[in-house]
Amino acid sequence: MIPPPAPIPGPSYRIWAGVAGRWIVGSVFFFSGLSKAAAPAQEFAAVLEGYYLLPDGMIPFMSRAFPWAELLLGAYLLAGLCTRACSIALGAMLLCFEGALGIALSKGVPLDNCGCFGQSLHLKPWQAMTLDALLLALCWLAYRGGNGAWSLDRWVESAGRGPGAGGAR
Amino acid sequence: MPGSREARRLAAGVAVAVFCVLCVLAARGAHRPWIPSAPAYRQRGLPDAKAVVVVFSDFQCPACATAVETLKRLESLYGDGLRVLYKHRPWEKFHPSALSAARAAECAGRQGKFWELHDHLYQNQSEWAHGDKADEFLARYARSIGLEPEAYARCLQDPAVTAAIRADMREADERWINSTPTFFINGRRFVGGRQLRIAGTAEIERRLGR
Numbered sequence: 286m287i288p289p290p291a292p293i294p295g296p297s298y299r300i301w302a303g304v305a306g307r308w309i310v311g312s313v314f315f316f317s318g319l320s321k322a323a324a325p326a327q328e329f330a331a332v333l334e335g336y337y338l339l340p341d342g343m344i345p346f347m348s349r350a351f352p353w354a355e356l357l358l359g360a361y362l363l364a365g366l367c368t369r370a371c372s373i374a375l376g377a378m379l380l381c382f383e384g385a386l387g388i389a390l391s392k393g394v395p396l397d398n399c400g401c402f403g404q405s406l407h408l409k410p411w412q413a414m415t416l417d418a419l420l421l422a423l424c425w426l427a428y429r430g431g432n433g434a435w436s437l438d439r440w441v442e443s444a445g446r447g448p449g450a451g452g453a454r
Numbered sequence: 455m456p457g458s459r460e461a462r463r464l465a466a467g468v469a470v471a472v473f474c475v476l477c478v479l480a481a482r483g484a485h486r487p488w489i490p491s492a493p494a495y496r497q498r499g500l501p502d503a504k505a506v507v508v509v510f511s512d513f514q515c516p517a518c519a520t521a522v523e524t525l526k527r528l529e530s531l532y533g534d535g536l537r538v539l540y541k542h543r544p545w546e547k548f549h550p551s552a553l554s555a556a557r558a559a560e561c562a563g564r565q566g567k568f569w570e571l572h573d574h575l576y577q578n579q580s581e582w583a584h585g586d587k588a589d590e591f592l593a594r595y596a597r598s599i600g601l602e603p604e605a606y607a608r609c610l611q612d613p614a615v616t617a618a619i620r621a622d623m624r625e626a627d628e629r630w631i632n633s634t635p636t637f638f639i640n641g642r643r644f645v646g647g648r649q650l651r652i653a654g655t656a657e658i659e660r661r662l663g664r
Binding site: 315319320322323324325327328330331334341353356357360361364366367397403437440441442444 | 458466482643
């Protein structure tokens, strides 16, 4: 009987690209979520109103929940906890942002500022779309190799292996 | 240290979430009690009105010009029940003539004509706010509402005028005002004309017991 092949570790560049992707995407979302979650919810509500995409009834809830979702997912990704799930969730968010900006631009909605970072940073819609595309690519890298080095996932997975089995570096 | 993977995952998840909450609390800072005030010439309505609307606005901002109409409709609708206080929040970075306009309005206020110039500036915003002739237009508006020219010219040079505007801007920053117009109705915040029109009207009616 032929034994199953031993798992081949991925090339180290994939792991380090994953860690870099995780840290960059995580930091951007953490910073963006923090700047909006700390500000009064009405500020972000006014930004959402400016897109004319959401029904009025949803705006108060979204203006409170969305910044916290960004903040928590960003922090989890930064720490490398549930890395793959967070990469997928943030990737989906980025696709939604691209869609929202694209629809708003195609409708001719005047957006001087995308509202992505609260008051901290003002980006024009085309700048935000470029940034989102870049972050989407980094999300893919984080999904592929972000749960390797320096991640809480590694520490979680090492439970029960005993000493020397490898923990968070 | 937790042994199982689930326990470790839960502990790490809670720790990260708690860290996020602490970051938000630190970023918000301590809320100091706020009693809004403005010089008498920047106030409209009775002192004992039940609904007090504080407006942080920028004379060069298009959204502010639109919201002025909404505010006027509310004032005509609720009459003596409403008092309005105007606070300056010119965005110099985006609106290069906003500070000059605020200075002109302050000087009009010293001659008891703040609201006349206020209305004039918003009604004619498309005329003066674009291009580099804002100061000429402001001088023309000042003449048209009958300001005494010498006192007006002296006032524009007075550092106390700019200081008063800067004090409002500092107050706006402390209140986390990220965009104009921002309204506070008895302390509750409404950002933009749309929030004022929908939720703000409901808040005023609640304050007036209607």
